[in-house]
Amino acid sequence: MAVNLSPGSLTDAIIEFYAKLFGQDKQAIITTLVNHFAGEDGDLNPESLVTGGSAEEIISFYAKTYDQEPSQIIDAIVADFAKNDPDFDLELFARQQRDPSVLRDMESRRDESASESSEKSEEITECPFIATVDRFAGRELSDHRRIDDWFSEKVDTYRCPADLGPEGKALRGIHARGLGVLEAKLHVLEQTLPPLPIDSVRPGVFGQTKQTFPVILRYSTSGGPRFETMPDNDGDQAVGLGLKILTPRGKTAHDLLFINSPVFMTNDPVELVFQEDASALRDSYAASRTTAVQQVFNETQYSASAFRWGEQAAVKYRLRPTQDAADVLPEAQRSKYESIIQERGTRCLEEALSLVVSEARNSLDFNLEIQFADPEDADSHGCPIDDERIDWKSPWYCVARLEIPAQNPVDGESLAFNPFHVSSALLLPLGRLNRARLSAYANSQRVRHARNEATAPHPYDCPISKRVAIVGGGASGLASALALASFGYQVEVFERLPTLGGHACAKDIDGGKHRRDPAFGAFRARQWPNLWALLKEINVEPISHGAAHDWFDSPFAGWFAKDGHNIERSPDVMETMQKVVLAFTRALRDPEADGRTVGELFDELEVSDEFLLK
Numbered sequence: 168m169a170v171n172l173s174p175g176s177l178t179d180a181i182i183e184f185y186a187k188l189f190g191q192d193k194q195a196i197i198t199t200l201v202n203h204f205a206g207e208d209g210d211l212n213p214e215s216l217v218t219g220g221s222a223e224e225i226i227s228f229y230a231k232t233y234d235q236e237p238s239q240i241i242d243a244i245v246a247d248f249a250k251n252d253p254d255f256d257l258e259l260f261a262r263q264q265r266d267p268s269v270l271r272d273m274e275s276r277r278d279e280s281a282s283e284s285s286e287k288s289e290e291i292t293e294c295p296f297i298a299t300v301d302r303f304a305g306r307e308l309s310d311h312r313r314i315d316d317w318f319s320e321k322v323d324t325y326r327c328p329a330d331l332g333p334e335g336k337a338l339r340g341i342h343a344r345g346l347g348v349l350e351a352k353l354h355v356l357e358q359t360l361p362p363l364p365i366d367s368v369r370p371g372v373f374g375q376t377k378q379t380f381p382v383i384l385r386y387s388t389s390g391g392p393r394f395e396t397m398p399d400n401d402g403d404q405a406v407g408l409g410l411k412i413l414t415p416r417g418k419t420a421h422d423l424l425f426i427n428s429p430v431f432m433t434n435d436p437v438e439l440v441f442q443e444d445a446s447a448l449r450d451s452y453a454a455s456r457t458t459a460v461q462q463v464f465n466e467t468q469y470s471a472s473a474f475r476w477g478e479q480a481a482v483k484y485r486l487r488p489t490q491d492a493a494d495v496l497p498e499a500q501r502s503k504y505e506s507i508i509q510e511r512g513t514r515c516l517e518e519a520l521s522l523v524v525s526e527a528r529n530s531l532d533f534n535l536e537i538q539f540a541d542p543e544d545a546d547s548h549g550c551p552i553d554d555e556r557i558d559w560k561s562p563w564y565c566v567a568r569l570e571i572p573a574q575n576p577v578d579g580e581s582l583a584f585n586p587f588h589v590s591s592a593l594l595l596p597l598g599r600l601n602r603a604r605l606s607a608y609a610n611s612q613r614v615r616h617a618r619n620e621a622t623a624p625h626p627y628d629c630p631i632s633k634r635v636a637i638v639g640g641g642a643s644g645l646a647s648a649l650a651l652a653s654f655g656y657q658v659e660v661f662e663r664l665p666t667l668g669g670h671a672c673a674k675d676i677d678g679g680k681h682r683r684d685p686a687f688g689a690f691r692a693r694q695w696p697n698l699w700a701l702l703k704e705i706n707v708e709p710i711s712h713g714a715a716h717d718w719f720d721s722p723f724a725g726w727f728a729k730d731g732h733n734i735e736r737s738p739d740v741m742e743t744m745q746k747v748v749l750a751f752t753r754a755l756r757d758p759e760a761d762g763r764t765v766g767e768l769f770d771e772l773e774v775s776d777e778f779l780l781k
Contacts, residue, residue, distance in 0.1 A: 348579030371590030425468030641669020
């Protein structure tokens with residue numbers, strides 16, 4: 168019986184899966200499934216079949232009865248069998264699929280079986296999250312300082328047990344023990360699988376279609392307080408992955424960091440770091456799994472946190488294997504591999520990784536995939552970008568393929584990864600947890616390399632889109648620089664004077680007998696709330712000049728010209744100054760004042776040249 172199947176369809180993938188599993192051709196699998204379905208169909212009358220019930224006749228009978236094409240009948244029979252097959256290995260099936268849309272079709276079929284009706288309820292729970300807005304209620308600098316100090320102290324003092332890592336070396340603050348460092352190639356697809364939504368962009372390296380980038384991978388055991396000291400055979404052991412995409416000159420173009428779980432136990436970096444022990448983290452990880460890790464190459468790796476994708480979208484990443492690691496081994500090495508998996512020694516993951524990649528007949532292949540945040544997706548609680556506890560259910564799209572050739576793992580513990588090392592500002596990390604990683608990872612690297620007298624290879628090649636120049640080192644310029652740097656931009660401030668602060672400074676007057684603040688007149692918390700808050704955030708304790716709440720309810724100490732001499736407080740000067748201050752106050756409260764220059768305001772107030780020159 169010859170049946171035409173659509174290449175890349177779910178039906179074709181399932182039949183190919185069974186054919187490989189049982190060592191039969193695809194046509195034989197179709198015949199078996201069709202005959203099984205007909206035998207289970209209590210409504211099928213054998214007398215209605217002319218030739219006694221060949222698979223071809225059964226398909227034709229159902230097609231005529233239900234007014235459908237033969238291919239549609241086969242689709243229904245195959246999907247029904249796989250859905251109800253208790254021995255169907257979904258994880259093994261997933262690893263063999265290159266097109267993530269096949270997995271999406273499989274998931275949707277299985278979801279339908281959980282309900283009598285595939286129709287969605289008319290009432291959809293309103294989602295309180297907005298995926299495209301990064302909640303940034305305040306700069307979390309105090310939290311970041313605590314985390315940075317903790318990581319720095321840990322790296323400075325912590326040493327991995329001798330049987331689990333290199334003795335005497337400063338290790339990473341997280342994912343301390345490496346399982347292996349490998350070289351690979353990343354092939355950026357010309358056409359994603361499936362095609363991206365209309366109007367979707369492809370920023371950074373992911374827009375350089377048909378290009379192949381050299382990649383360095385570092386597999387590691389899990390992190391957290393005392394969590395990295397767990398042996399490989401611990402049932403709660405997690406696996407992390409650092410993926411470094413290189414430029415043709417060997418610099419870092421883009422870093423991606425993964426963990427073999429789609430979610431974290433918290434979205435609060437303070438809660439994540441300052442645990443008494445790792446029990447909460449372990450419980451959260453264990454709840455997301457059904458079996459312990461046996462082979463790192465069979466683990467799907469997830470970014471868990473969200474990242475920008477252009478101007479209007481957010482995504483998460485995953486790296487999904489498209490084969491079982493054992494399939495690339497020659498027969499002569501299978502028994503040794505099985506012994507490592509079954510005996511599960513304290514370094515079984517490292518041993519299995521080394522054996523597979525050094526003896527592989529073929530390359531190990533993976534899909535690098537993205538999924539978009541969808542605020543309308545109630546099943547994903549609106550795909551929040553600031554809550555890593557939520558597993559997004561939106562579709563996956565393959566944007567590139569990773570190929571790991573046979574090789575011997577190398578020493579790469581001097582490598583440094585940072586999620587803010589991205590190939591475009593349109594790919595920067597999002598969310599509170601990611602913001603905490605920015606300085607924590609950089610400080611951890613700095614302390615580790617200083618203690619080990621090492622230098623990180625492959626320095627970051629920062630793209631132009633992430634570099635920002637700010638002209639003027641006054642209060643506004645410095646506040647802007649701090650805000651942009653907090654989001655991962657590389658900021659450079661240009662100031663013509665030898666000191667920063669602009670008008671927010673102190674000047675000596677009367678031959679150095681006194682110091683005055685020319686910008687403020689009097690610096691008070693009520694009058695300068697934004698600058699006051701900024702100083703508090705960067706750990707500078709401001710001092711208020713009195714308790715006045717307004718410009719005019721107490722006399723000024725005086726006004727001073729640019730060269731520092733006193734400006735006479737004549738009636739004309741006092742009247743002009745009060746007019747200027749009152750106009751400034753009104754302008755700050757008037758949205759329509761945006762776009763007007765100070766010069767235009769002075770012209771309206773008829774401020775004299777003599778006053779301005781002073």
